[in-house]
Structure formats: C-alpha cells, structure tokens
Amino acid sequence: MSNTFAIDPTLDLVLERVVDIAPALVWRAWTEPQHLIKWFTPKPWETVECEIDLRPGGTFYTVMRSPEGERFPGTGCYLDVITNRRLVWTNAMLPGYRPVVSKAGPSSCGEFLFTAMLDLEAVGSGTRYTATVIHADEAGRKQHAEMGFHEGWGTALDQLVAYMKNL
C-alpha cells in the first residue's frame, strides 16, 4: 500500500510558509484559546468562543462571527497531538471520535468534511509551517479552494505571527 500520509493533489490543499517565530510560539497560538481567538479568523470576521481539550479524541470548538453578527459554531475532534510538532484534527468526527454523517449528502451539496494537519519544523529561529487539509473527495477540495483556502489560512497566519510577536 502506498504511503499513508502522501499528499494527493486532487484531494488535498497545502499552505507552506516559513515564519519568523519559533515552533513553540506557533503551538501556543493554536492550542491556547485566549490566544487562538485573537488571530484565527481573517478580519473583519472574529472568533468569539474557543474551547480546547488538547488530547486525541478531545474537543476543538470555535464560534466565528461574521461582520453582520451571525454566529458560526464549529466542533472538531483532535486526532494527533505532538507538542510543538504536529497537530491533527477533523470535522468528520465529534469529540470522542464519533463519526459525523454529512447531513447534506455528498460534499458537493454544501458541506465538506476535512482533516487538517499542521506540521511545525524549526528553521533557524523560525518555523517551517505546513498546513495540509485532506478532503474526502474532489468536490470537497474544490469547494474549500473556492471559499479561499489559501487567502484565508494565509491571512490568519499573518495575524498569528503579528499577534504572537507582541505577546
């Protein structure tokens, strides 16, 4: 069988950048709710709630708020947690590893399931930051790309670095 973790360019989206803060600071930004809410959502959207139970099977819960004030709660489940190195979570399971059945049917119908994998590697005093988002099918990848994956995750990363530098 081929490498389990090989990227499939027809199904996956990747953002890779080198940023000038250390892996430990990136890790804190992603895993401490009081920091995460400061950078997680590209402005003028906001993240107004965050709950993190940082262990495999644990809760990753956020509420985003649109500029018009609409709230968008999201519940994910952590899958792998290696401090300062790798964080994996998914919206295809609820906390406690309970599978989610997509109510919308196939992911082209308005909802897509994904697993997000964040890999951090020290590069000098900075960090090689690789975010890989793994989709169930091409429709999910396409929908995520059209929602602005690269711009969205890229802008959030800019906000993360700026915020953590001034912590």
Added chain:
Amino acid sequence: MSNTFAIDPTLDLVLERVVDIAPALVWRAWTEPQHLIKWFTPKPWETVECEIDLRPGGTFYTVMRSPEGERFPGTGCYLDVITNRRLVWTNAMLPGYRPVVSKAGPSSCGEFLFTAMLDLEAVGSGTRYTATVIHADEAGRKQHAEMGFHEGWGTALDQLVAYMKNL
C-alpha cells in the same frame, strides 16, 4: 461540555467481558496480522487477508470471506494506539485520516460509520476486555445491533482466547 468519552446508550454498543489471558496476549491477537486472521471472523466465515500499520493514521485492512466464497474487503484507520491498553480505529476515515463520505447517504441506507475502541485492563492473570463501538446516529447503532454485534464480537473473542492460549 460533557465528558468527551462518555458512552451514549442510544448510539453506542458495548461488549465487556473478563477473559483468562493477559492483556499483552490480547494485544498481539489484535495487532499482528498472522494472529488476527485466525480468530477475527466467526466461523464459517474467514479472514483471508490483513494488513496493519500500527500507528495513528495507519492502515487497518482486512478481507473477510463468506462461506460461499464472496470477499468483503474493509479499510480502516487507526486513531489511538497505546500498547496493551487501548486500540482505537474507525471506518469513517481512510488511512492518513482521509474522511469517508458515506456513498449510501444516511446510515440507514445500507452502510454505517463507526469508531471501535478496545480497552484492556489487567485483572489478576486475566484481562477486562471492553469493546465500545461508537456510531454516528441511532440508525447505525440499530443496524449494527441487528447484524448481531454481541454474538459476532463475542464469538470472535471466544476464538481469540482459544487460539492465543494454544499459541
């Protein structure tokens, strides 16, 4: 938020038994393909292939064969691996944590997604064996129960113990 790993009796199925072999032997039976194929499927069904990549995100692949010779391949993904203690895997993801979109739609339509959690605890020279199967919805639980979850997993466990005792 409530305890992430709390059992929900409307969604989950549990088989708990104390068996008279040590946790390390149960672990080997579940994680070494040459042993797993000997007991995994209640006779006269057989397990004719097994591939295990024992790490979070790794492959758990089996092929079962009916008495009529029909082959039923199944691919799962390990989620948590704690030697001799806890093994968690799911059919809701492919290896590498890729979410599965149920092609059948809601799980009442002929397919159900689950996560299986095997917990082992030493009790004297034996093992408290707890298999918890977590479903997405009540339809999935019902379908699995009607397929004979308790008889099937119970018979397989009898086969496991008999086989490992004579290893």
